[in-house]
Amino acid sequence: MNALSQADGLGEDVRQTLDVDIACAGFGPAMGGFLTTLVRAWSVNPADPAFESAVLPGMPLQVLCYERADDLAAAVSGVVTSARGIRGSFPDFKPEDVPMSAEVRDERVLYLLDPIGASRRPFGMRVADSVLRALSRAAGVKDFAFELPWTPAFLHKNGGLLLSLGQFNQWVASKVMETGLVQIWPGTPIAAPLMENRAVTGLRLADQGVDKHGTPEDCYLPGMDVQARLTVVGDGPVGAVGQAIDDALGMPRGHAHREWALGMKFVIELPETAERRLEPGTIWHTIGYPEPEIFGFLYAHPDRLVSVGIFVPSWMHDPSRTAYRYLQHFIQHPALWRHLKDGLLRSWGAKSLEESGRQGEPFLCGDGFARIGEGSGSTNVLTNSGVDEAWTTGVQLGEAVIELLRAGKPFTQENLTATYAARRRASWVEHGAREAEHARGGFQQGAVRGLIGMALTGLTRGRVTMQGPTPAPWLQMRRTEDPKEKLTRESAVRLAMEDGRPLHDALLTARGWPEIEFDGKLLVTHQDALLMGGKVQASPGFADHVFFRDLRVCAACDEKTCVAMCSGQAITLGSDGLPTFEREKCVHCGACLWNCSHSMDGEHSNIAFQAGSGGLHSAEN
Numbered sequence: 001m002n003a004l005s006q007a008d009g010l011g012e013d014v015r016q017t018l019d020v021d022i023a024c025a026g027f028g029p030a031m032g033g034f035l036t037t038l039v040r041a042w043s044v045n046p047a048d049p050a051f052e053s054a055v056l057p058g059m060p061l062q063v064l065c066y067e068r069a070d071d072l073a074a075a076v077s078g079v080v081t082s083a084r085g086i087r088g089s090f091p092d093f094k095p096e097d098v099p100m101s102a103e104v105r106d107e108r109v110l111y112l113l114d115p116i117g118a119s120r121r122p123f124g125m126r127v128a129d130s131v132l133r134a135l136s137r138a139a140g141v142k143d144f145a146f147e148l149p150w151t152p153a154f155l156h157k158n159g160g161l162l163l164s165l166g167q168f169n170q171w172v173a174s175k176v177m178e179t180g181l182v183q184i185w186p187g188t189p190i191a192a193p194l195m196e197n198r199a200v201t202g203l204r205l206a207d208q209g210v211d212k213h214g215t216p217e218d219c220y221l222p223g224m225d226v227q228a229r230l231t232v233v234g235d236g237p238v239g240a241v242g243q244a245i246d247d248a249l250g251m252p253r254g255h256a257h258r259e260w261a262l263g264m265k266f267v268i269e270l271p272e273t274a275e276r277r278l279e280p281g282t283i284w285h286t287i288g289y290p291e292p293e294i295f296g297f298l299y300a301h302p303d304r305l306v307s308v309g310i311f312v313p314s315w316m317h318d319p320s321r322t323a324y325r326y327l328q329h330f331i332q333h334p335a336l337w338r339h340l341k342d343g344l345l346r347s348w349g350a351k352s353l354e355e356s357g358r359q360g361e362p363f364l365c366g367d368g369f370a371r372i373g374e375g376s377g378s379t380n381v382l383t384n385s386g387v388d389e390a391w392t393t394g395v396q397l398g399e400a401v402i403e404l405l406r407a408g409k410p411f412t413q414e415n416l417t418a419t420y421a422a423r424r425r426a427s428w429v430e431h432g433a434r435e436a437e438h439a440r441g442g443f444q445q446g447a448v449r450g451l452i453g454m455a456l457t458g459l460t461r462g463r464v465t466m467q468g469p470t471p472a473p474w475l476q477m478r479r480t481e482d483p484k485e486k487l488t489r490e491s492a493v494r495l496a497m498e499d500g501r502p503l504h505d506a507l508l509t510a511r512g513w514p515e516i517e518f519d520g521k522l523l524v525t526h527q528d529a530l531l532m533g534g535k536v537q538a539s540p541g542f543a544d545h546v547f548f549r550d551l552r553v554c555a556a557c558d559e560k561t562c563v564a565m566c567s568g569q570a571i572t573l574g575s576d577g578l579p580t581f582e583r584e585k586c587v588h589c590g591a592c593l594w595n596c597s598h599s600m601d602g603e604h605s606n607i608a609f610q611a612g613s614g615g616l617h618s619a620e621n
Contacts, residue, residue: 015222019055022401023203023228024065025190025242026235027072029165030373031065032172033391034232036089037398038063039179050405054229060181061405064226066188066203068235068588069615070537072173078265078299078307080104080283081385082160084428085392093161098171100164100301104157105281112289112296112333113144118512120318121292124448145335154383154458155285162281162299164307165387187539189611191223192244193231199367202227203241206542206611212583214543230411231369232397233376234390237354238590240611242362242375249363258314258470259355259381259440260594262565264323265297265309266331266529267347268340268522278306278339285384290329291316292447295384298336305346308336312565313355314594315443315450315470317478319559320489322504323350323567323591324526328516332523343522348529349616350567352590355440357381358433359470364424365416372397378429382436382458389429396423435462442466444476473594474605477561502572504564526569530585530616536568538583538614545612546571546581546592553598553606554578562607565595568616587616 022038024031038061042051046060053059078100087093095101113129114121121129132141139146176182194202205223210216235241237257246257270278278300286296293316299307310330312323331340354360354374361377364370372378372393379386400419401411409415424430435457442453445468453466470476492507509515516523530536548554555578562579563571570585571592596605 015225017225017227018064019227020062020064020202021053021055021228022061022063022230022232023226024063024232024234025193025203026233026239026373027065027067027173027184027186028169028234028236028373028390029387030376030378030390030394031232031234032169032176033085033089033394034234034372034398034401035063035065035176035182035394036172037395038401039176039181041398041402042181043179048406050402050408063182065182065184066190066205066226067184067186068189068611068613070187070539070613072170072184072186078163078267078301078309079165079387080157080160080162080297080299081388082157083388085388085395086161089391089395095161098163099167100303100305101167102162102280102300102302104160104162104283105279107151107156107158107283108285109148109151109155110284110286110335111146111148112286112335113141113146114289115144115334116329116512116514118508118514119289119291120511122446122448125288125292143334143338145333151285152455152458157283157385160388162283162301163387164301187613189542189545189613190235190239190241191611193233193241193369194225194227195244195248198249200231200233200245200369202231206613208541210541210543212544217541219541229368230401233369233371234373234394235375236373236590237375238352238593238609239375242371243610245369245371246362249366251362255356255359255361255377256470256472257354257356257360258472259357259360260314260473261311261353261355262323262350262567262589262591262595263309263311263353264327264350264567265307265348266327266345266522268306268308268331268343269346270304270306270339271342271344272304273342276339277304287451289333290326291318293443294326294330296330298339306340306343308340311353313443314473314476315440317476319477319561319597320504320507320564321561321595322508322564324529325505325508325513325516328523329513340522345522345524345529345532348532350587350589350591352594353386354379355381356470357439358437361433364421366413368411370397370400370411370416370420378433380429380432380436382439382454382462383432389432392427392429393424396420396427396429399423437462438465438467441468441470444468444470472599472602474597474599477559477597502563502569503560530568530587536585536587536614536616538586538612542611542613544581544583545588545610546583546586547608548579548581549604549606549608550600551578553600557598559597561595561597562592565591567591583612583614586612586614588612588614 209219282300373390439457443450492510495506
């Protein structure tokens with residue numbers, strides 16, 4: 001189903017409309033920055049005629065924000081950030097005002113050796129491992145980990161903030177809404193933007209009272225059309241509004257969404273008897289394990305809580321890549337396990353990250369709309385930083401909107417380009433994005449080359465890079481023809497048939513990864529993590545938001561990477577060998593969208609991801 005034509009032919013005369021001044025899609029850091037900037041300017045002088053509503057004269061601006069998630073604290077990321085933009089908005093910010101927050105105090109980079117021998121390491125990394133093992137005492141190798149003697153300047157966040165994004169979003173939302181100028185509506189998925197030619201005129205909310213295919217039932221309620229002078233798009237990299245605008249307008253020349261990663265993490269309560277306490281604000285970045293392509297992290301929050309996670313990138317060419325079990329092996333690495341052992345799983349989450357950076361930047365603005373945040377290509381792929389950049393793009397748009405309101409100018413492409421886009425181009429966000437633009441170019445040729453390329457880019461501030469072509473995500477999967485790997489896969493198939501486990505899980509076992517010994521507290525099954533780590537829910541009456549465009553393509557697919565990378569095991573194989581989707585398990589991470597190995601048109605994968613309700617909710621994420 002095309003989101004732009006949802007409910008066509010069902011009688012548009014029954015579809016209600018609402019006129020507002022500004023309609024906002026999604027509530028995250030970028031939208032928090034935008035709304036904070038807007039309400040602060042209004043609060044200084046509510047009688048300022050610039051802030052009078054054009055759709056409701058005599059009243060202040062009518063500003064509505066719609067968020068898919070059922071809870072404004074339902075983010076899925078513990079984040080470490082330089083907080084340059086956030087502190088600009090909140091110069092007196094105190095970490096103790098937001099749960100799980102701390103100032104960054106100690107930052108390290110660890111190279112993790114493989115203590116098991118199952119990691120698929122390239123030759124260069126095996127040589128490095130051998131040297132470090134031979135010189136372990138002199139090199140300071142401890143618990144199969146080598147700490148880099150210095151943290152590269154481009155990774156430094158010292159003086160910045162460690163945040164729970166869920167808690168921070170909730171704190172920001174409360175401050176925005178207490179002014180009375182803005183309404184934020186959670187649990188309200190948006191089906192698509194309203195468009196006339198190349199202009200955006202508002203938002204269409206998702207239909208309710210439909211079956212999973214979108215067919216109206218007895219309680220059918222067409223989604224409202226929200227007509228707006230300005231539509232602010234901040235619904236993230238897999239949001240329905242951003243996708244629809246990209247489809248309608250295309251991308252700027254040379255730009256494309258091709259680099260992705262799935263971030264998955266645990267929030268763990270450390271035991272009181274932990275061997276060595278991790279001070280709040282302790283930050284570890286890791287490379288090398290459980291696979292060379294997988295980056296990891298450990299962030300220490302107050303109150304004996306830590307966020308521990310991994311990033312599984314699209315340039316990990318193995319089509320049997322997975323995340324949950326790799327995360328379990330990661331936390332059991334000796335360098336981490338000495339702190340985490342006997343801990344308790346408090347929360348769990350996963351999210352797709354758009355890692356194309358500036359190369360994935362869409363058209364930032366047009367007649368009636370502007371795009372902010374991660375979906376606008378703001379992430380800095382060199383510094384691994386996105387939240388502060390997203391926040392700052394929201395602030396920049398807020399300042400631009402205020403300028404246009406005071407000048408009495410409409411929200412046209414020309415005016416938004418001269419105000420919002422101009423601010424962004426002249427800012428530190430743009431400067432950093434240009435330095436980082438080709439930082440990931442080497443990873444298509446392997447992990448070692450990619451790491452060298454990142455180091456060169458960072459040390460030379462983008463002047464020296466390892467540029468290379470980046471194919472579409474479905475072309476980045478490279479199934480090996482190695483006879484040994486074929487035998488391993490055959491062994492995994494037999495194991496999966498014997499005990500009913502997922503194929504990708506069986507494949508890791510066949511490759512030599514040890515079975516996970518569940519303890520019921522921290523090491524738990526994937527489904528138990530869904531129950532222990534928050535709540536996963538999908539409100540009834542909405543259509544499925546994930547569907548397969550052509551099941552004949554799925555039938556011919558050998559990889560089934562969508563199944564392996566589904567964070568909530570919402571996509572499984574049916575008895576007929578075809579993938580099936582259970583939205584009651586979906587955490588809305590969006591990984592399926594870029595982990596399909598087939599495309600029918602060269603533009604989209606065979607999986608569609610559109611508006612939907614529910615997802616994973618935990619304020620500790």
